[in-house]
Amino acid sequence: MAFNYDQYIRGGKLPHIWCPGCTYGIVFKSLLRVVDTLKLNRDDIALVSGIGCASRLPGYVDFNTLHTTHGRALGFATGIKMAKPDKHVLVVSGDGDATAIGGNHFIHACRRNIDITVLVFNNYIYGMTGGQYSPTTPLGHMATTMPYGNIDPSFNIPELAKGAGASFVARGTAYHAAGLDRLIVEAIQHKGLSVVEIINACPTTHGRRNKFKSPTDQLLWMKDTFLPAVAFEKLPPEKTAGKLPMGVLYKKEGLPEYCETYYGLVERLKKQKEGRAQER
Amino acid sequence: MGKIKLLQGNEACAEGALYAGCTFFGGYPITPSTEVAEFMARRLPQIGGAFLQMEDEIAAMAAVIGGSLAGSKALTATSGPGFSLKQENMGFAMLTEIPCVIVNVMRGGPSTGVPTGPGQSDIMQCKWGTHGDHPVICLTPAYVQEIFTETVRAFNLSEKYRTPVIIAFDEIVGHMRERIEIPDPGVLPVVNRTKPTCPPSEYLPYDDSKGDVPPMANFFEGYRYHVTGLNHGTDGFPVNASPRIHTDELRLIRKVEGNKKDIVKFEEYQLADAEVAIFAYGVSGRSAKTAVEAARKEGIKAGLFRPLTIWPFPEEQVAALSKRVKAIIVPELSLGQIIFEVDRCSKGRCGIEGIYRVDGDPITPAQILAKVKEVK
Ligand SMILES: Cc1ncc(C[n+]2csc(CCOP(=O)(O)OP(=O)(O)O)c2C)c(N)n1
Ligand code: SF4
Ligand SMILES: [Mg+2]
Numbered sequence: 001m002a003f004n005y006d007q008y009i010r011g012g013k014l015p016h017i018w019c020p021g022c023t024y025g026i027v028f029k030s031l032l033r034v035v036d037t038l039k040l041n042r043d044d045i046a047l048v049s050g051i052g053c054a055s056r057l058p059g060y061v062d063f064n065t066l067h068t069t070h071g072r073a074l075g076f077a078t079g080i081k082m083a084k085p086d087k088h089v090l091v092v093s094g095d096g097d098a099t100a101i102g103g104n105h106f107i108h109a110c111r112r113n114i115d116i117t118v119l120v121f122n123n124y125i126y127g128m129t130g131g132q133y134s135p136t137t138p139l140g141h142m143a144t145t146m147p148y149g150n151i152d153p154s155f156n157i158p159e160l161a162k163g164a165g166a167s168f169v170a171r172g173t174a175y176h177a178a179g180l181d182r183l184i185v186e187a188i189q190h191k192g193l194s195v196v197e198i199i200n201a202c203p204t205t206h207g208r209r210n211k212f213k214s215p216t217d218q219l220l221w222m223k224d225t226f227l228p229a230v231a232f233e234k235l236p237p238e239k240t241a242g243k244l245p246m247g248v249l250y251k252k253e254g255l256p257e258y259c260e261t262y263y264g265l266v267e268r269l270k271k272q273k274e275g276r277a278q279e280r
Numbered sequence: 281m282g283k284i285k286l287l288q289g290n291e292a293c294a295e296g297a298l299y300a301g302c303t304f305f306g307g308y309p310i311t312p313s314t315e316v317a318e319f320m321a322r323r324l325p326q327i328g329g330a331f332l333q334m335e336d337e338i339a340a341m342a343a344v345i346g347g348s349l350a351g352s353k354a355l356t357a358t359s360g361p362g363f364s365l366k367q368e369n370m371g372f373a374m375l376t377e378i379p380c381v382i383v384n385v386m387r388g389g390p391s392t393g394v395p396t397g398p399g400q401s402d403i404m405q406c407k408w409g410t411h412g413d414h415p416v417i418c419l420t421p422a423y424v425q426e427i428f429t430e431t432v433r434a435f436n437l438s439e440k441y442r443t444p445v446i447i448a449f450d451e452i453v454g455h456m457r458e459r460i461e462i463p464d465p466g467v468l469p470v471v472n473r474t475k476p477t478c479p480p481s482e483y484l485p486y487d488d489s490k491g492d493v494p495p496m497a498n499f500f501e502g503y504r505y506h507v508t509g510l511n512h513g514t515d516g517f518p519v520n521a522s523p524r525i526h527t528d529e530l531r532l533i534r535k536v537e538g539n540k541k542d543i544v545k546f547e548e549y550q551l552a553d554a555e556v557a558i559f560a561y562g563v564s565g566r567s568a569k570t571a572v573e574a575a576r577k578e579g580i581k582a583g584l585f586r587p588l589t590i591w592p593f594p595e596e597q598v599a600a601l602s603k604r605v606k607a608i609i610v611p612e613l614s615l616g617q618i619i620f621e622v623d624r625c626s627k628g629r630c631g632i633e634g635i636y637r638v639d640g641d642p643i644t645p646a647q648i649l650a651k652v653k654e655v656k
Contacts, residue, residue, distance in 0.1 A: 043501075044500060046499055058506065063504055064499040065507065068369075072338060075334065075338065075369075076345060077346060079306060079332070079349075080346040080499065083330055083351060084500055087499075105339050262330070265325055266325050269326050
């Protein structure tokens with residue numbers, strides 16, 4: 001039976017703002033399937049975003065949704081999670097939102113290992129503002145603010161997340177949608193800060209300026225470029241050029257989760273106080 | 281009788297927050313406000329509340345808004361440079377109507393300025409710091425006891441009007457120790473946000489049909505709705521059209537300006553027969569009071585108008601005052617900011633004289649007294 005997306009979409013809020021050929025819709029549907037698979041109670045989900053095309057996603061879904069300021073979604077999300085640690089807090093962010101203006105919040109959320117799932121929609125460009133280069137734009141690529149080709153070195157988002165202390169790091173693509181479902185499921189189930197970098201295509205402001213004749217070409221590029229991490233690791237070094245790993249790239253269980261540690265402290269203080277009261 | 285304590289202004293602020301039911305603090309250390317954070321770091325874990333030292337003031341402001349949306353009464357405290365960093369997200373809370381309290385313990389200077397000295401030069405930033413037209417409530421206590429009660433009032437106003445409230449006091453009263461009484465619970469009123477009573481399917485988070493302050497649902501209570509910093513319709517979803525944007529922005533302003541009777545608070549000291557008035561708040565208000573006492577001893581009819589609410593500005597009161605006195609003296613720890621408001625409301629009906637100081641020291645009663653004698 002076909003999956004019923006409507007049950008999670010807010011009545012009257014479609015059509016969405018995304019361009020024809022934008023892959024964000026694919027990820028959007030993946031997220032809804034995941035929520036269904038995990039049987040999450042939608043009253044218990046807060047979906048938080050920053051600013052950008054990706055960050056418009058929360059408006060369409062029937063959860064508690066919060067569309068914040070550019071780059072700051074993780075600050076808001078951290079506040080929500082600390083106030084209500086038993087709820088599911090998910091963040092949707094663009095590559096610019098998460099790693100340029102929000103880079104500081106991103107690394108610190110990773111460091112705290114707070115139980116939030118961050119989905120970074122990496123389309124290698126600032127889509128919403130019309131195609132300026134971002135911290136993930138590949139060298140040489142054309143952007144409106146790199147009219148002679150990008151000279152600004154890029155971040156590797158999974159490496160950044162891992163280095164900063166995230167306990168679950170994965171990469172999926174809009175092309176490999178079924179695999180993406182599994183990654184997001186695992187990310188949400190993981191206790192701690194989980195990051196899923198999701199490779200996306202922005203045909204409007206990136207693809208057509210960078211020799212991709214159509215959105216399909218960008219999807220085919222994903223198909224050719226990304227290999228399951230196990231397969232990628234088996235490649236001899238000379239064959240890794242132009243290839244990138246996807247799947248779960250890093251996972252560490254059992255690390256202290258921030259809210260658990262904090263509220264553990266609260267419990268300890270409570271017991272001490274009760275203990276002192278009994279001694280009196 | 282409540283509890284008698286010897287407290288610093290910053291500590292009294294934190295005590296006031298707890299009294300008002302604050303269970304969430306997000307901050308980033310900065311002199312001269314840090315003691316508020318340190319106090320909350322000690323106390324919030326003891327009562328099961330959440331304390332967060334974030335990576336910067338931007339994140340701290342964001343966390344506070346998130347905490348409030350999830351149902352907590354939330355506080356942040358900062359000074360000068362940190363207050364600048366908070367501005368964008370403060371505007372977000374104003375437009376999305378999420379209650380929270382922001383303390384700005386004012387120091388001197390633009391930039392790093394005078395971290396350990398008092399200032400009153402953020403007072404226009406309190407009003408205009410974030411971009412766009414927006415409602416602002418800002419309270420200006422001058423005594424440690426007052427910092428306590430005004431912090432309680434700040435939370436109450438914030439919850440009642442669904443808007444951020446700023447408390448701005450200077451380094452001197454923030455760090456000064458005075459005897460205060462912390463009233464027993466129940467003595468001071470504590471206001472909580474009005475929640476919706478309709479079924480979730482009918483909930484409109486920005487419904488203005490029954491009044492200017494729509495009931496607010498917290499996240500996770502069954503009322504799933506959308507919050508965005510884009511101008512939005514009654515259902516919370518982005519609107520890019522006339523006339524909604526215009527009418528909704530007017531409502532936001534009206535929430536505050538239309539309730540000035542409830543929000544504006546001030547002290548009048550020896551004003552009834554005064555010929556010379558002093559308009560001063562915070563530490564300058566304290567010096568002004570001493571100056572009035574000294575002037576009265578010399579037979580000079582001086583009086584003090586001391587606002588405890590600086591925004592919305594006590595326009596009617598200053599206008600009325602300007603009709604009765606020869607001059608209004610405005611001492612402030614800036615190169616002249618709030619004097620523009622006093623001047624605007626006086627409409628040339630009386631003389632307006634500023635006393636400005638930005639060298640890290642307070643304006644002394646002697647300085648004010650000399651000015652009183654000059655203009656009397
Ligand atoms: C403080 C601030 N600076 C700049 C902007 C303008 N702006 C809006 S979206 C955006 C970039 C978005 O790029 P990305 O995060 O990659 O998201 P995408 O649109 O590609 O999904 C920028 C610079 C803003 N809204 N706020
Ligand atoms: S501009 Fe790019 S990222 Fe934005 S909706 Fe269009 S295709 Fe998608
Ligand atoms: Mg992007």
